[in-house]
Amino acid sequence: MIKIIGLSKSFIGNTLEKNVLKDVNLNIDSGKITGIIGPSGVGKSTILNIISGLSKPSSGEVIVNEIDIVQLDKQSLRRFQKDIGVVFQDYNLLSNLSVFKNVSLPLKLKGLNKEQIIKETNRVLEYVNLLDESSSYPSQLSGGMRQRVAISRAIIHQPKLLLLDEITSSLDQETSKVIIDLLKRINKELNITILIVSHDLSTIKKLCDTVYVLDEGMIKDRLELNLFDDNLPFDYKRELGIAS
Ligand SMILES: Nc1ncnc2c1ncn2[C@@H]1O[C@H](COP(=O)(O)OP(=O)(O)O)[C@@H](O)[C@H]1O
Ligand SMILES: [Mg+2]
Numbered sequence: 001m002i003k004i005i006g007l008s009k010s011f012i013g014n015t016l017e018k019n020v021l022k023d024v025n026l027n028i029d030s031g032k033i034t035g036i037i038g039p040s041g042v043g044k045s046t047i048l049n050i051i052s053g054l055s056k057p058s059s060g061e062v063i064v065n066e067i068d069i070v071q072l073d074k075q076s077l078r079r080f081q082k083d084i085g086v087v088f089q090d091y092n093l094l095s096n097l098s099v100f101k102n103v104s105l106p107l108k109l110k111g112l113n114k115e116q117i118i119k120e121t122n123r124v125l126e127y128v129n130l131l132d133e134s135s136s137y138p139s140q141l142s143g144g145m146r147q148r149v150a151i152s153r154a155i156i157h158q159p160k161l162l163l164l165d166e167i168t169s170s171l172d173q174e175t176s177k178v179i180i181d182l183l184k185r186i187n188k189e190l191n192i193t194i195l196i197v198s199h200d201l202s203t204i205k206k207l208c209d210t211v212y213v214l215d216e217g218m219i220k221d222r223l224e225l226n227l228f229d230d231n232l233p234f235d236y237k238r239e240l241g242i243a244s
Contacts, residue, residue, distance in 0.1 A: 001030040001160065001193050002051065007060030008217075009046055009060050021057070022217030028161070033187050033194040035204040038214035041227055044197035045089070047214075048163050051195070052075045052086050066113065085154030085192075089166040091146050093138040093153075100125070100134040103152045110157065124152045128182060144175035148182065155186060164196040168203040 007024040008015050020043040028034045036044055049055035051062055053069060093102050104121040105239055112120070113162045125131045128148045138146055146168060154162060164183070168176040180203060187194050200202055204211055205225065213221040 001064070002028040002195075003061075003063040004028075004047075004051075005061040007047070007062070009043065009050065009055075010058045010060045017179065019217060021060075024214070024217070024219055026212045026219055026222075028193060028195050029210065030193055031187075031191060032209045033183070033196065033207055035208035035211040036195070036197040036214050037199065037201065037204050039210055040199055042156065042214050043217065044199075044214060045165055048086070048165055048197055052084055052163055053081055060084065071146070078156050079242070082157065083160045085157070085159040085162045087147075087150045087154045087162070087164045087167050091138070091150045093146060093149055098135050098137055099130060099141070102138070102149055103156055106153060106157045120156060126155045128152050141176070143171050144178055147171065147175075147179055151179075151182065151186070155190065155192065158190070160193060162192050162194045164194065164198075165195065166198050166200070169198065169200055173202075176203055177206075182226050183207060 004026050008019055009021040010019045012036055050057050062070050104117050107117045107120055120205045130148055168179055186192050208225055211223045
């Protein structure tokens with residue numbers, strides 16, 4: 001679905017240039033759940049920002065359907081972004097809007113009429129089991145519920161690709177499991193390809209079909225995971241201290 005080739009990204013500081021991504025190569029397969037794992041600060045969110053078109057790489061290609069989206073003009077990029085849903089690390093929910101209004105926002109921006117908005121929003125809220133919280137505000141919800149609101153908002157326009165940034169990092173194990181199960185359903189039932197970046201091994205192990213290990217600006221390893229196998233091949237470099 002997406003082929004990332006020779007991706008690099010540098011940030012220019014006051015005096016120093018920081019080469020965060022040096023040469024990242026990876027594939028995101030259609031219909032699968034792909035993960036990128038690596039220590040904090042290694043450039044995982046930077047990769048997501050580039051794929052979602054929020055940030056331009058210093059060099060390299062992001063090929064989608066044989067088109068390099070890095071080269072797209074604003075209008076074409078916007079068209080591509082319609083097929084993407086993103087959930088950021090910190091939910092990004094609007095605190096002054098109800099759950100219903102948060103989730104329906106993309107449809108409102110798209111110009112759907114009231115009837116359609118109500119129908120689609122209720123459909124998604126039911127799917128994530130949040131219909132009862134429609135009129136609640138984010139501050140009244142648990143972390144897991146907030147995360148489900150953020151996921152709902154990201155899938156309401158039926159994207160082909162869902163990008164997730166550290167989405168279970170601040171959740172306890174039980175809540176993480178609910179989110180992981182939901183994401184597996186979204187992947188299988190709604191046929192949405194998923195890319196998740198995280199430093200949380202336990203989530204990645206339970207969720208992903210393929211995992212790339214990012215360290216020192218490069219992909220250091222690629223693992224195919226068998227979801228039915230508990231003895232997975234990674235203590236991954238001692239829980240991501242990496243090196244060695
Ligand atoms: N806009 C920016 N300007 C300067 N430095 C940045 C910017 N965004 C990220 N960085 C730096 O790039 C590195 C990787 O950041 P990030 O992609 O957020 O890592 P991760 O998500 O793996 O924790 C960090 O050192 C961070 O400080
Ligand atoms: Mg990050």
